[in-house]
Amino acid sequence: MKSANTMRYTVSRQRSAARGFTLIELMIAITVFLVIGGAAMSLFKQHASLFSDQQYQIGLNVSLRNALAQMENDVVNAGTGWYNGVNSVASWPIGATIKNQITGGAACHPPNTAIYNASCFDTLTVITPDPQTPPGMVAGATCSLTGKTAPGPPATSTMLITPVAPVTQAQLLSGYVAGGGFTINSQVIFVHVGTSGTTMTTAVLTANAAASGTNVLLTYGATRLDGTNGLAANDKLNLTLDANYDPNMVGNNFTDQFCGGTDWVVKVSPTIYSVDTSVANNPTLTRTLGANVDPLASQIIGFKVGASTVTLNGTSMTGSTGAYCYDASSSTTPCYDFNYNEIRSIRISLIGRTPPSIYQSSNSNLFLNTFDNQPYKIQSLSIIVNPRNLSMND
Amino acid sequence: METSLSPRKPQKRFRQRGFTLIETMVSILVLTIGLVGTAALMSSSVNMGAHARYVSTAALLASEKIEDLDRYPDGDANLTQGGSLNSDVTGYSDQVQISTINGNINETTTSAGVTYLYTQKPDGTVVSTPGASLPAPTDDTLTFDRRWQITANPVVGANTITGAVQITVLVTLNNQALKPPVTFQTSLVHP
Numbered sequence: 199m200k201s202a203n204t205m206r207y208t209v210s211r212q213r214s215a216a217r218g219f220t221l222i223e224l225m226i227a228i229t230v231f232l233v234i235g236g237a238a239m240s241l242f243k244q245h246a247s248l249f250s251d252q253q254y255q256i257g258l259n260v261s262l263r264n265a266l267a268q269m270e271n272d273v274v275n276a277g278t279g280w281y282n283g284v285n286s287v288a289s290w291p292i293g294a295t296i297k298n299q300i301t302g303g304a305a306c307h308p309p310n311t312a313i314y315n316a317s318c319f320d321t322l323t324v325i326t327p328d329p330q331t332p333p334g335m336v337a338g339a340t341c342s343l344t345g346k347t348a349p350g351p352p353a354t355s356t357m358l359i360t361p362v363a364p365v366t367q368a369q370l371l372s373g374y375v376a377g378g379g380f381t382i383n384s385q386v387i388f389v390h391v392g393t394s395g396t397t398m399t400t401a402v403l404t405a406n407a408a409a410s411g412t413n414v415l416l417t418y419g420a421t422r423l424d425g426t427n428g429l430a431a432n433d434k435l436n437l438t439l440d441a442n443y444d445p446n447m448v449g450n451n452f453t454d455q456f457c458g459g460t461d462w463v464v465k466v467s468p469t470i471y472s473v474d475t476s477v478a479n480n481p482t483l484t485r486t487l488g489a490n491v492d493p494l495a496s497q498i499i500g501f502k503v504g505a506s507t508v509t510l511n512g513t514s515m516t517g518s519t520g521a522y523c524y525d526a527s528s529s530t531t532p533c534y535d536f537n538y539n540e541i542r543s544i545r546i547s548l549i550g551r552t553p554p555s556i557y558q559s560s561n562s563n564l565f566l567n568t569f570d571n572q573p574y575k576i577q578s579l580s581i582i583v584n585p586r587n588l589s590m591n592d
Numbered sequence: 593m594e595t596s597l598s599p600r601k602p603q604k605r606f607r608q609r610g611f612t613l614i615e616t617m618v619s620i621l622v623l624t625i626g627l628v629g630t631a632a633l634m635s636s637s638v639n640m641g642a643h644a645r646y647v648s649t650a651a652l653l654a655s656e657k658i659e660d661l662d663r664y665p666d667g668d669a670n671l672t673q674g675g676s677l678n679s680d681v682t683g684y685s686d687q688v689q690i691s692t693i694n695g696n697i698n699e700t701t702t703s704a705g706v707t708y709l710y711t712q713k714p715d716g717t718v719v720s721t722p723g724a725s726l727p728a729p730t731d732d733t734l735t736f737d738r739r740w741q742i743t744a745n746p747v748v749g750a751n752t753i754t755g756a757v758q759i760t761v762l763v764t765l766n767n768q769a770l771k772p773p774v775t776f777q778t779s780l781v782h783p
Contacts, residue, residue, distance in 0.1 A: 218610040227616045234620055238627035245634040252641045255692070259645050263652070302717035318716030500697075502718050506663065521701075521708055524718040543663035545656075547712060549697065569695030569714050578690055578697045578712070579652055582659040 251565075254552040255575060258497070262550050262579045265483055265495040269322075269581070272469050272485075273544055276324045276585035280464070292387070292398070293585045295436045295538045296503045297321040298526050307499075312554045312572040314481045319473035320503040322546070323435055325387075328467040330378025334359030334370050337413045338458035344388055344399050345454030346420035353420040354404050357388075357456070358413045359463050370414045371407050380407035380416055380465055385434055389462045390453050397453040399425035400437045416463065425452030435468055437538065451539060473501050479554060500549030500578065506532065507540040547580035643770055650736060650763040650776040653688055657738050657761045658780045660701075666755070666783060675741040677762045677777070684740050689726050691733045698726050735767045746781060757782050 219227070277293025299306070299317050306318035327333070336342060337358040346353045359380075361370050373379035380386070382405055390397045401418040408415045419432035427433035438452055456463075470486040474493075483498045484491050504522035522545045523533035534540045551574040565573055611619075664670045675684030686707075689698040695714040700707055709724035729735050739762050746758035758781050765774035 219613070223613050227613060227620075230617060231620050234624045235627075238624050238631070241631045242627055242634075245631045245638070248638050249634050252638045256641050256645055259648060263648065266652075299716055302713070302715040304715075306716040307714055314716075499714065500712060500716065502712060502716070504718070521706075521720060522710070524720070543660070545660075547697070549712070549714075567693040567695065569693075575692045576695060576714075577692060579649065580656060580697075580699075581652065582656045582663070584659055584663045 251552075251575075255577065258550050258552055258575075258577050259579075261495045262548050262577065265498075266546065266548060266579055266581050268485065268494060269471060269546055270583055272324045272471075273322070273546070273583040274586055275326060276544075277326070278586065279327045279329060292325055292437060292539050294325060294505075294541060294544060295323045296505055296526050296541075296544075297323075297436055298503070298524055300525050300527075307570070310571050312570070312574065313478050314473075314475065314499050316473070316475045318499070319475070319481070319501045321436075322471040322503045322544075324469040324471075325435060325437075325466050326469070328373075328378060328384075328465040330373040330375050331380065331384075331465040332361070332365040332369050332374070333462045333464045334365075334380070334414060334416075335362050336360075336456045336458045336461040336463065341455045341457035341461075343454050344401060344418070344421045344456065345423040345425060347423065348420065354417055355401075355420045357416050357418075357463070358410060359416060360413045367409060367412060367414060371409060378465075380414065380463075382406050384465045385468065386416070386418065387437075387464050387466055388456050389464065390456050391460045391462075392453075397425070397451060398437075399452050399454060400427065400433050400435055402432050402434065421454050423454055425454045435466070451537065471501075473498055483548070495548070495550060497551045497553060497574075498548060499551050499576065500547065502547050504545040504547075505534065505541045506543040506545070507534045507537070541585075543582060543584050545580060545582045547578060549576055549578040551576045639770070643772075643774065646734065646765050646768070646770070646774040647776060649690070649734070650765060650774055651778075653736055653738060654761045654763045654776050654778045657686075657740060657763075658759060658778060661740065661742075661759050661761075662780060662782050671742055671757050671759075671782065673742050673744040673757070675739065677739050677741050677760065680737070680739060684742070686738050687726050688736045688738065689729060689733050690736070691730065693732045694730060696727075700724075700726060729767055733767070734765060737764045737766050738762070739764075748781065753781060 273294065298320050301317045305315065307314050337360040342355075342357045344355050344357070346355060359370065361367050369379070371379050372381075380403060382403055384403045385400065386403060387398055387400045399421050401421055403416060403418045405417040408417075419427075419429065421427050421432070421438070426438040430436075430439060433439045467488060471494075472484060472486070474482045474484045474491075480496055481498050482496045483494045483501060485494050486492075502524060504524045505526070506522050521532040522543075525533055526536055526538075527533075529535035554572055554574045565575070567574060567576070661670065675681050686700045687698075688700075691697070697710075697712040699710045701710070706722055707725070709721045709726070711719045711721070713719070726735070741760045743758040743760070745752055745754050746756060747753075748758075758779060760777065760779040762775065762777045768774070
């Protein structure tokens, strides 16, 4: 009997020790867990959004750097490749042209929107001779003219050019490899080697070059009599187009007269950097080479190209202020009035933004910038490039 | 019979009992430490990402200044020996201010005694103001100091390069408390 009692006692005590939580204990535990766990999770969540924000900014930085690296490679070689079998020219005329947009204001960027229009962005054209096409020498003993009183197509001019050994007539017609040669729509530069320097003009071929005896006949849009162009279609490089030159400069830089035995016609293949604004919420920096249009960086909201000259209007600017010009049309120091051959150094600045939609997706952490109240962050990078071929001999 | 079976039953129940409050709280503590640790890891990763971005920007700014100085012809006043990497010397130092949220990009350039402030605005214009200095920084701005030193007839190894100049550029991020500090130094012999 006694032993049975003891047994029962033992059983009940052990049951008591083995019982689970009471409701109170459980609720305290859950509350403590919720409070501490909640705090930890909110900290975590805060950092997670910081983390992804950082990732977007790093991605932006990488994309800007890639674009600038590509431009650095191209711009440093601006104006090289001219000596493609030609060494009778003391200095070749041109390496890069720049179209500056100076309008600004709402036309470029309507306030309180994420929209950037074409008038925000400059255009940079890097000019190098087409490596697949040899240069041709102007044929004959006299000088030919590119100019007519009515410039550009449908008015056309013709000129005979001749291959200089070891270049063959076939290579002038169709290039060293397929895709080259003086074919229709080729942009060509005429170079006149005068006694006081080099003068030039440019035109677009309106027909494929044709064999004419041992020579090659070029047919192209006519220029003005002073060697400038009135039509963008005949000067895609913007080389002579913006012609508010004073007469001296036109006389110094352009001509429509090219002479047999000394002067050259060169096909060029320009690389054009511009910003494509056709998708309103995603301005994209593109690189155009021939028929290829490659996107370089998306969400670009600033692309400015400045240039510095070391000489201006023939006057040496050694020891100058070194300021960069952001309006190619201006003739006030440090600007150069479209005298692209005066350019010695190019400064490219690029501003990009994070995709405008990423901050909208998390309402709890809505970010708005302070200049147009849109949900994106920006970053800028800039480089200065001295095109090697244009910086020499100064 | 009953007595011989009973002792096993409670023993089994003893093994199956739940956690005590203490145990639960200890485990929550451990879990919290783990979560806080992960958050701290993310935080330090964010900082390191920012650091890498700033150093990369500093490197680009240094190369920009090197190229800027390299464009001048030999004997140009902008390449006169002078400057210091330890202090700002007029004509041999400038500043670049970059903002992630206020849109304007500011850069001062001092050469031949004239300071220019370039301000590139979100509407695509660039304003160049002679004599102006940087606007006051806001929380999000990065202000980089650039100093350069120009040494005439530099000595490279055992050789003196007569007629050349050595350009050394140091870029420092001066308004963000980051460890290690963001600096970048590079050098070029011109021409």
